[in-house]
Amino acid sequence: MRLPQRVDHLIVGSGFAGLCTAIKLTEDGETDFVVIEKADDVGGTWRDNTYPGACCDVPSQLYSFSFARNPEWSSSYSPQSEIWAYLQQVARDFDLTDRIVFGTELVQATWDDDAQVWRCRTTAGEVVARTLITGTGGLSEPRLPAIDGIETFQGALFHSARWDHSVDLIGKRVAVIGTGASAIQIVPEVQQVAAHLDVYQRTAPWVIPRNDRRYPRLERLALRRVPALAKLYRTGIYWAHEGYVPAFTWQPRLGAPAEKAATINIHKAIKDPDLRAKVTPTFRLGCKRVLRSNTYYPAIASPNVDLVTDPIARITPTSVVTRDGVEHPVDVIVVATGFWTTELPIAERIVGRQGRTLAEEWADGGMSAYKGTTVHGFPNLFMMTGPNTGQGHTSVVFVIESQVAYLRDALRTMREQGYGAVEPRAAAQRRWNAMVQRRMKHTVWNRGGCSSWYLDAHGRNTVLWPKATFTFRRKLARFDADAYDAQAARPTPAREAVA
Numbered sequence: 001m002r003l004p005q006r007v008d009h010l011i012v013g014s015g016f017a018g019l020c021t022a023i024k025l026t027e028d029g030e031t032d033f034v035v036i037e038k039a040d041d042v043g044g045t046w047r048d049n050t051y052p053g054a055c056c057d058v059p060s061q062l063y064s065f066s067f068a069r070n071p072e073w074s075s076s077y078s079p080q081s082e083i084w085a086y087l088q089q090v091a092r093d094f095d096l097t098d099r100i101v102f103g104t105e106l107v108q109a110t111w112d113d114d115a116q117v118w119r120c121r122t123t124a125g126e127v128v129a130r131t132l133i134t135g136t137g138g139l140s141e142p143r144l145p146a147i148d149g150i151e152t153f154q155g156a157l158f159h160s161a162r163w164d165h166s167v168d169l170i171g172k173r174v175a176v177i178g179t180g181a182s183a184i185q186i187v188p189e190v191q192q193v194a195a196h197l198d199v200y201q202r203t204a205p206w207v208i209p210r211n212d213r214r215y216p217r218l219e220r221l222a223l224r225r226v227p228a229l230a231k232l233y234r235t236g237i238y239w240a241h242e243g244y245v246p247a248f249t250w251q252p253r254l255g256a257p258a259e260k261a262a263t264i265n266i267h268k269a270i271k272d273p274d275l276r277a278k279v280t281p282t283f284r285l286g287c288k289r290v291l292r293s294n295t296y297y298p299a300i301a302s303p304n305v306d307l308v309t310d311p312i313a314r315i316t317p318t319s320v321v322t323r324d325g326v327e328h329p330v331d332v333i334v335v336a337t338g339f340w341t342t343e344l345p346i347a348e349r350i351v352g353r354q355g356r357t358l359a360e361e362w363a364d365g366g367m368s369a370y371k372g373t374t375v376h377g378f379p380n381l382f383m384m385t386g387p388n389t390g391q392g393h394t395s396v397v398f399v400i401e402s403q404v405a406y407l408r409d410a411l412r413t414m415r416e417q418g419y420g421a422v423e424p425r426a427a428a429q430r431r432w433n434a435m436v437q438r439r440m441k442h443t444v445w446n447r448g449g450c451s452s453w454y455l456d457a458h459g460r461n462t463v464l465w466p467k468a469t470f471t472f473r474r475k476l477a478r479f480d481a482d483a484y485d486a487q488a489a490r491p492t493p494a495r496e497a498v499a
């Protein structure tokens with residue numbers, strides 16, 4: 001598809017959020033939209049993260065759309081390939097492929113207050129849109145570590161989310177930097193083929209057992225034939241995961257049984273007391289994302305693996321040198337150091353009513369939005385998975401569906417009331433964020449004794465939602481026009497604003 005000059009709605013990104021938005025807008029008859037996607041396929045993070053062992057740590061029955069359940073998942077925690085294939089299938093089933101302009105990136109979107117439109121520059125040309133909907137996710141831009149000499153390394157070096165499949169790891173000396181959710185899935189795979197693997201750990205994570213199981217054919221048949229059964233599974237998993245909420249958001253000590261399970265996980269796999277001590281976390285479970293694996297600790301205990309806990313001092317053309325002066329020779333370095341989460345790169349590309357970018361707006365106080373979705377000074381902008389919408393315990397798809405419901409009601413209200421632009425009032429946004437940050441003080445993320453990618457440079461958690469997800473859904477169930485400044489649609493409608 002070619003980029004049109006003008007649309008009612010511009011959706012950026014075709015991962016879970018972008019696809020969900022496109023599907024639901026179509027359902028409402030809001031068909032004048034286009035999705036731009038910088039890559040050449042749909043899938044977002046599930047297209048990009050192709051590292052060996054990539055798998056979802058939220059059960060697939062819940063990590064999928066409520067309106068497009070998939071009875072064909074092969075196991076309770078699906079691998080990346082299945083989730084990506086699922087998203088491709090969803091795009092086909094809902095006839096979206098022709099609505100997506102692939103290979104097209106948003107360069108800049110600038111609000112034009114007179115015409116009540118977003119004027120957007122993309123790598124495929126310009127487009128004018130009444131509303132701008134970002135579905136660019138919080139885990140899409142790899143964050144490379146600033147390690148001295150990293151650019152001088154002569155072997156292969158790549159980020160976990162940009163895996164270089166042309167590099168053969170068989171018989172090589174490999175280093176994995178980081179021990180987060182990506183690394184703990186990569187390490188057991190690399191350990192099996194590498195001659196030697198060094199795992200560079202800065203902070204030991206909590207890793208609980210992963211109760212995975214394959215769905216037998218009969219069970220999949222039942223899920224296909226009896227949709228109520230699939231719904232029941234989904235509901236059961238949802239509530240089981242909400243069970244973590246009190247420990248995460250109210251009383252961190254409630255996580256003690258899970259800490260015990262994780263400690264047993266360590267003791268079962270690792271006999272060496274020194275190694276056990278190195279992998280045992282020193283903060284409360286949940287403070288960083290809780291990881292699930294049955295294979296990580298056995299891999300760490302393997303004879304061809306060294307867990308290196310001395311900080312990295314520098315990288316040379318052929319080695320990693322730690323601060324204790326030891327030089328660790330290496331052929332391939334895998335950088336599993338996470339993503340830009342509290343300084344979203346998309347924020348630099350969106351220019352609001354005052355001529356300031358979202359990034360400038362957020363520079364002093366950190367990211368903030370109203371209901372994680374709309375931002376004062378940025379009319380008709382809807383951010384899917386915006387500030388404080390992230391989840392430490394359950395499926396982000398639930399949150400996305402809640403936000404899309406809010407967007408639909410906003411558009412319905414605008415249509416019915418003849419509004420050309422809506423923007424949350426500064427006071428409403430302030431109140432919302434004060435509530436979020438007040439609540440945040442009780443959470444394990446703020447008082448669990450760790451630093452994590454949930455916290456920004458000011459120590460504020462601008463990533464996660466500090467209550468149950470059903471509360472989030474309830475708060476976004478209706479577009480609350482009274483919290484917004486609304487402008488009547490100007491006589492020059494968006495369709496003539498192209499010129």
Ligand code: N01
Nearest residue numbers: 055056057145178179180181182183202203289336337338
């Ligand atoms: O990234 P991370 P990730 N020198 O930021 C370390 C989702 N996800 O890609 O803990 C040395 O969690 C850093 O150390 P520390 C999930 O939401 C989901 O693994 O900061 N080390 C840490 O160990 C997840 O939370 C799935 O001290 C450095 C690691 O690198 C999110 O993605 C699967 C360093 C980064 O861990 C991100 O996970 C995979 C440095 N300079 C990912 N800088 C599912 O299954 C950082 N580190 C759904």
